[in-house]
Amino acid sequence: MTTTIGASASIHLHTAVQAAPATMRAVVQRAYGGPEVLRLEEARRPAPGAGEVLVRVRAASVCKGDAHLLTGKPYLLRLMFGLRRPALGVAGQEVAGVVEATGPGVTALAPGDAVFGQVKQGFAEYVCAPADRLAAMPRGASFAEAAALPVSGMTALQGLRDAGELQAGQRALIVGASGGVGTMAVQIAKALGAEVTAVCSTRHGEKVRSIGADQVIDYTREDWAARPEQYDVVLDLIGDRPLAACRSRLTPTGVYVASAGAGGEWFGPMFRLAAMAIRNAFPGPRMTSLMAAPRQADLQFLASLVEAGTLRPVIERQYSLAETPAALGHVAAGHTQGKVVIAV
Template identity: 45%
Template sequence: MRAVTQERFGPPDVLRLADVDRPRIKAGEVLVRVRAAALNPYDWHMLRGDPYVARLLGGVGVTRPKSAVAGLDAAGQVAAVGADVRGLRPGDEVLGFCPGAFAEYARTTADLLVPKPARLTYAQAAAVPLGAVTALRGIRTVGRVQEGQRVLVNGAGGGVGTFAVQIAAALGAEVTGVCGAGNAELVRSLGAAHVLDYAREDFTDQRAHYDVILDNVGNHPLNRLRGALTPTGTLVANGGGSPGHLFGAVGSLLRLAAVNPLVRQRLRPILPAAPAGPAHDDLLAVVQLIESGVLTPVVDRTYPLADTAEGVRHVERGHARGKAVITVA
């Protein structure tokens, strides 16, 4: 099968389209014929082995990538199921977490897959797993957003932000989205009552205070973010960090944990870089929101499998409008 492979850590140029063996599944596993795979900031972090501390925490590799084929989010059809798999059969259309998704076939477990909503294309469905689950956890599970609250989403035009704005608005919150000027109309159309252009306005100037802030960017110091919260507000920190950093977002999250016990505000991290926790339940909840018309994936652009490196470059620049997606014929 065709797959995008990497033999060492580095920039997108290290990616190569190659012929490799099709994954073999074991009991409890599912082989997915990948039709589309989403690109996430997670992917360029794994590509570069960034931050360096992540290499010591496991799952990435220390001197070279642990997995030769990258990618996590996928949509496609079940090609085969292993023993003990219930509720899935060959031909079923699915979406979910499929490590090694930048390939024609990927292996995963049944609990990381859910049925694909019929109204979504494969490209739209592939855009769902990591972005929508992270947004759901950030807004509903960690942020505990309630009707009538004032919620700010920093990075509202991105892969997580576009989902977060929709979820917060559906919960009855008054949503402010922070994004670039080019994404302002999009963010308004998703349910934001107010939109701030980050190039012209600083939401941490304390002219407004929010009950919940979901920070997907990490471009403001903690004391400034706290100043934009109400006295008992909640900050939900979703990653951040840049290529080549020794600690990246890990350092910011450690500072968050150190300050949290000392203040009345709730300072909470959300770690979206793996399908940890109740992934299946969260995926089902997201699919229900999609099927009810509350949630719609935003696809920025698509790339063929051979152009995966260019897609990673686009996402790494940090200006994606919703999600970028790899299509696999």
């Protein structure tokens, strides 16, 4: 069966590009729920529009956002991604592959170029994306490593360098240091010249040290927010400690950057983020939230770190495209070490 996944999904064939319909395999989601709602089906291959390129996907990776979009929780997400069912029909945001074709106006990329970047509908054999959402793959990196970089790498980079304004010689604390974003953040903070303390569980401590953490706090044995040390930047990828305690761990000019937070099924971390904004109205260290944005310049910066040997994605497991439901289930369960990658 050949499936067309909604007009908004852009999974369709432009007959001006190819007379006979070409198909591909894609992981289709027609309802919110657990991994069981995902189906590997034949779908029509997309065609690039103006400013877009068609990429033959060689690898994709799973980020925490994919798990949220799978379940549609917190429910507030559905206002943006579809009230009753997912608007896109195919998930997946991080890919690496080879340019198959280019649309009108694309000059910086050409068929045969190896690229990576942040896209929509990446759990498929082909994907169309704006050319400025992609960058040349790092030299020496595999497709799996390149696919692990975009969302997690840009989240870590923008959280530390931009939101946190981390400078060389400062002290950074990474809470949730063993996950996909966390393992990137430890390495990026070191590349920026910081002294890095990582918070993770016992079983991840050795890995986090091996990628550059100067100190490791085992949260199963002690509460990082109750320790006396203070930091110039705290990148919190978990968000389960009281805000007052988090703020107390900052230097007078320090910055607390929240990229996640505990919350209910309806609004998620929104109330925690609102409380942070209220605290910023009073004197003291700054607290800010992070919503990472796709930027080609940041993809290029990440590629330069990989080529310099200062950043290497940590990949815990690899799955096939047919095993995408199991891959999302594993990430949704939490406590992954680094990234989960899907070979396409």
